Amino acid sequence: MNVVTATPIGGRSYKWLVLFNVMLTTFMAVLDSTVVNTGLPVIMGTLGASMNSAEWILTGYMLSMATILPAAGWLSDRFGYKRIFIFSLTVFTVGSFMCGNSTAIGELVFWRIFQGIGGGLLMPVGMAVVTTVFPVEQRGMALGFWAIASAASVSFGPLIGGYLVDNLNWNYIFFVNIPIGIFSIIYTMIVQQEYKTGMRQKFDIPGFITSAVFLPVFLYGLSEVTSSTNTKGWSSPLVLGCMWVAVVSFVLFLYTELTVKHPMINLKIFKDHNFSLANLIVFIFGIGMFGSTFLIPLYMQDSLGYSAYQTGLFFLPVGFLQAVASPLAGNASRWVNPKVVIVLGLFLLCTSFYMNYSFSFLTDKWYIMISLYLRGVGLGILYPPLLNVSLRQISNQQMAQASSVTNIVRQIGGSFGVAMFSHLLSQRQTYHTERYHEAIAYTGETYSNVVDGLSRFFSSSGGLGHTESVSYAKQYILEHVDMEAYISGINDVFFVAFVTTLLAVIPMLFLKTKRK
Template identity: 45%
Template structure:
């Protein structure tokens, strides 16, 4: 990383240190926690919305704040690790994450919950890159690929187990339990790191890019705030309000300043100059758009399953189980194919499959059957397993070795930022499209028409028999049921629109993919 994992230090493992496999286990604890908390909260959204009495445009910040803090801290984590020690920094990440989890559990309103999710995100921003550096330093070159592959199992497992664990906890306990579960695991992780790991500090000292860090943090925060609050109920001026214009102005000024600082800094927090490499620049653009399309839609399916189809939180989490399993099975095969043949083949195949899954999701209705949900999810697991390995290989293949850590830092940061913007933007679009469809459906109701009277008579008779009410009350219940049905239909259509946007964005990735240049040579990095 630019100010992350120092590319110049000696990566040879230290002789006589702690047992390397026990060190790997201690790292996997933190990796699993950090990855788990980006997926476990999605199935709890409906209960949180009901508890706090808020809509999706507010509760989406529970995930957006976490991903944004993760992305902002990630590039600077390596500088902190090199300066103060890898072991100490990893322990700091575990402490922040565990304390943040405890604070989230005690939150009495959505604002405190969102604020404490930032603490969790900061901790996760330390755990992921520093954990990879510790594994790389601990294992000799001949075992690093195996060790990093085993470490990645923790991330893949969280994709399946996160919604499953979260669903079980939300169904049987208060929503706070999805954060309580992190506390004992975090404590175990801290003890394991203290006992098992050896400390390492880099001998190379660089000045921290404070200007780049501040301008990036403020700029991205202001831009996210503008995108996510354009249609909020409190923002009566909408997209033309002074608040929105002010945030866009602050974002523009800060991001221009950030780019200027990074292009002229000797040791920038994000080395933007490596975007000049053809494949890396295109792959970074692909990853950002994919982050918007895929991670931006990640919260929609649990909402649809629970709010529209009546699934329990556990049932909603259970449908995601095959995704991580398929991805974990396919990803190594995709990596082997990438090493031996043209990596664009699995990359294109994965992108097309993922686009098809988004397109299939855009046909949801209140009558959607379980099989219609599972087929696209099976395809999603297959597509994700095919997509990431070749994209990473193509992106990093032509990067000079001294800049590999910097490129990896930028690559990971862009993915997190894309996910944050996707959740903010698609959450706003969902709110707007639900209003649009509700208005269209309401306008299509022709009161007094034979069809309208026939439907109202059936609903009134049903209400009278079900509740034992009078004809007047039955008429009132009939209108309520009709209006609720309109809201439910509009909600599903809004979700379908978001998935359709995701499909279009995913298929659009095929254009920059065509411009990627590949050579049949094995990676030696």
């Protein structure tokens, strides 16, 4: 085993060979989330699971990822990046095989939790490996290529999931990971060199316990805000209890990490000006971007009548655009001030959200596609230079911890955004429904004329009697009002996403950057 120094390792071709492997595993890890979302209804029907039970297929994976993320840095420093990368690939691949062979909902949830341990390590360790093998001046470009893998999985995930579920079986949404995982394990063993920071510090047990309580409990509380069994939203005793436990454990975590001799996550890393501000931007960006991602599929399927596969086709070019924009933006930040590139990405994202603010049941598909394309380019432009600025002054010895922190912040921001926007959508839909019903004069002449016109149409086209036609006409009006209220609620949430993302400009202005 070769223990190397803090300088980039390997020859000219080595770093690209490693980057290819990390991109492949990133694609696999992110793809697994998107294809599971597509196959969830079929899994529920096959295994006879209720929605409350099926939610744990997603929640269990998320919670186990959150639990292991803080330990990724220590494990990589202690045992070596290559060993932990192989370990995470092995756990993820075995978990995928067992998930695909599950015959009961409880069994599937258990193996999803197991699989999440591998997935939780893959992303931060992979990012740390990329930033270790590339010199500082090329990290932006490398991270741009790394972002291609995530973009591709976003594009192909819904399509692959829909195809596998429709033409084969839901089990194959997990089996698809197995050949990729086996190939990557062998590839890593042969190609990748070992890298260790040389640190021999003890494992921070109090820090791990407090973080293992804080992150899962916090994310579980957020997921329960919009649970089908929770009718009280944020005021639910379970949600409030989770938030209080999360706050207490977070305070204990901060105290532990600031007082122990060898903390699991060295919080002094936040003394780096750019790292702190960039993570604040990642958190704000995560709320707006990942928190609103679920809205467009809901709008297209529930309001416009598109199928899941058709909706996936809309997202296909988004990943390609992001894949093209990411390395270009990462490379451009070498020649121009990265702030310019980051602001451009934020501007495109905000423009996309503002376009979504004017959705209606008559919105043309090209309008939706343009907004999605702007989002894909904006995401590709924003993320690589932001990561590069964030990690520029971080030493290789701290890279694994820094990568773990960034992934944790992004996941918390996205989870918070999903919970907040889901609850907001429900509230705004109720608000608009009441307002629209108040605006309709059900005893007025206009309403009567509309009912008469619709009833005559139903009677002539469907051969219905007068009474039944009138009933259908009134029901049609109520359904149309509810649909308008639903779309208006989605529009309100997109406006909040627009404002939230725009706020990220404030900390961005204080980043210390300069043209190389």
